[in-house]
Amino acid sequence: MARKSHVSTIVNGEPIEFLCDPPQTLLEVLREELQLTGTKEGCGTGDCGACTITLDGRLACACLVLAVEAEGRSIGTVEGIASGEHLHPLQKKFLEEAALQCGVCTPGLLVAAKALLDRNPQPTEQEVRYALAGNLCRCTGYDKVVRAVLDAAVEIGGESP
Amino acid sequence: MKSFRYEAPRTVEEAVALLAKGNGDARVLAGGTDLIVQMRTGVRHLRLIVDVKRIPETLRLEFDGTVLRLGAAVPCAAIREHRELRRIFPGFLEAAELIGSEQIQGRASVGGNVCNASPAADTVPALIALGAECVIAGPERTRSVPVEAFATGPGETVLQTGELLVELRIPAPPTGSGDAYLRFTPRTEMDIAVVGAGVCVTLDGEGRCTAARVALGAVAPTAIRVPAAEEALVGTDLGTEALELAAEEARAAARPIDDLRAPAWYRRHLAGVLTRRSLAIARDRAMRRA
Numbered sequence: 001m002a003r004k005s006h007v008s009t010i011v012n013g014e015p016i017e018f019l020c021d022p023p024q025t026l027l028e029v030l031r032e033e034l035q036l037t038g039t040k041e042g043c044g045t046g047d048c049g050a051c052t053i054t055l056d057g058r059l060a061c062a063c064l065v066l067a068v069e070a071e072g073r074s075i076g077t078v079e080g081i082a083s084g085e086h087l088h089p090l091q092k093k094f095l096e097e098a099a100l101q102c103g104v105c106t107p108g109l110l111v112a113a114k115a116l117l118d119r120n121p122q123p124t125e126q127e128v129r130y131a132l133a134g135n136l137c138r139c140t141g142y143d144k145v146v147r148a149v150l151d152a153a154v155e156i157g158g159e160s161p
Numbered sequence: 162m163k164s165f166r167y168e169a170p171r172t173v174e175e176a177v178a179l180l181a182k183g184n185g186d187a188r189v190l191a192g193g194t195d196l197i198v199q200m201r202t203g204v205r206h207l208r209l210i211v212d213v214k215r216i217p218e219t220l221r222l223e224f225d226g227t228v229l230r231l232g233a234a235v236p237c238a239a240i241r242e243h244r245e246l247r248r249i250f251p252g253f254l255e256a257a258e259l260i261g262s263e264q265i266q267g268r269a270s271v272g273g274n275v276c277n278a279s280p281a282a283d284t285v286p287a288l289i290a291l292g293a294e295c296v297i298a299g300p301e302r303t304r305s306v307p308v309e310a311f312a313t314g315p316g317e318t319v320l321q322t323g324e325l326l327v328e329l330r331i332p333a334p335p336t337g338s339g340d341a342y343l344r345f346t347p348r349t350e351m352d353i354a355v356v357g358a359g360v361c362v363t364l365d366g367e368g369r370c371t372a373a374r375v376a377l378g379a380v381a382p383t384a385i386r387v388p389a390a391e392e393a394l395v396g397t398d399l400g401t402e403a404l405e406l407a408a409e410e411a412r413a414a415a416r417p418i419d420d421l422r423a424p425a426w427y428r429r430h431l432a433g434v435l436t437r438r439s440l441a442i443a444r445d446r447a448m449r450r451a
Contacts, residue, residue: 025197061265066167134263
């Protein structure tokens with residue numbers, strides 16, 4: 001058995017170290033080694049966006065990242081979006097406006113939507129739809145998701161004029 | 162995925178040495194959006210993965226006003242974020258931005274798109290239209306190959322054992338030029354080109370075309386250049402008639418197949434339509450930059 005690799009990363013702002021084998025994806029390590037099960041596995045081929053994370057600030061599908069690649073990188077998952085008990089405005093709007101049904105796509109949508117609002121605090125509906133085109137939802141039909149993101153943008157804008 | 166060894170060298174020389182020793186069972190990892198899918202679905206089994214994202218040369222993104230040096234592992238998202246490139250290479254950016262979702266853009270590289278050698282690769286016709294070159298490091302020497310000669314068949318390239326695509330060199334088109342890329346897909350986003358057309362034209366002070374390059378994707382085993390279409394354009398004012406002649410040449414040059422995305426006859430038809438439309442966009446851009 002080959003020796004495992006030792007990987008040092010930052011996950012949601014905290015230094016985290018783990019051991020992994022080269023074929024393990026970052027998604028497997030997040031869920032099975034680090035117990036960060038918010039990130040979901042959908043297709044496993046980068047098409048559905050359920051495993052969306054940020055890697056050094058850019059969106060990525062964790063199913064298409066080898067865990068060993070994460071050495072020295074900074075990872076953001078859905079668990080890092082809320083501040084303690086305080087939900088992020090996106091999370092609040094998703095709940096208030098029922099922008100989810102089964103919930104499997106929700107963590108990926110939240111991470112992708114947050115990346116959008118961080119870059120573009122007042123997106124148009126079209127911009128939201130393009131930015132979330134890599135997140136497939138088979139339940140809600142997207143309208144509630146798009147509205148929740150637009151309303152969250154308004155709320156965030158109101159908080160910090 | 163089956164077991165393999167992972168290496169992340171810091172220099173081009175180390176990467177080349179690893180790939181040379183890997184003897185065909187090794188593969189370069191950049192964004193992983195093709196390679197990891199191929200490994201996870203069992204299409205490809207490898208003994209060694211050489212991650213090139215720790216090598217400064219493959220992460221280079223430099224534009225000096227004359228040539229864009231694009232490291233082979235630079236993700237599409239970084240190209241999009243660059244301040245100047247959209248103005249100089251709008252067609253190339255159109256092609257790079259079409260690839261996948263935001264999540265894919267964050268990892269997928271143009272170098273990987275070129276090395277994966279899909280006949281439908283979006284950036285390849287756009288790169289051919291700009292006259293881009295592949296800079297390849299190897300155990301013996303470094304060499305340069307035009308993008309149009311890099312792929313030799315579906316999934317096949319000129320890369321020999323131990324060779325590594327380090328960067329793409331994309332010359333800025335001269336004043337009075339415009340490039341454009343259009344593709345057809347059944348849905349607007351997240352799809353693979355049924356046909357793609359990348360073009361670049363240059364106009365003189367009188368609005369006469371002095372240079373043209375036309376390239377097509379997904380109509381042959383590799384992306385192709387269409388010299389006959391280019392000849393039909395040079396010397397004209399790129400009016401309706403000239404564009405229709407070029408479209409005819411594109412249809413004639415296409416050697417498409419029937420597959421699940423489209424029948425061959427429809428691909429041939431699209432080759433003409435997309436050539437005409439992308440040339441009209443490139444011409445309008447060239448006029449604005451005259």
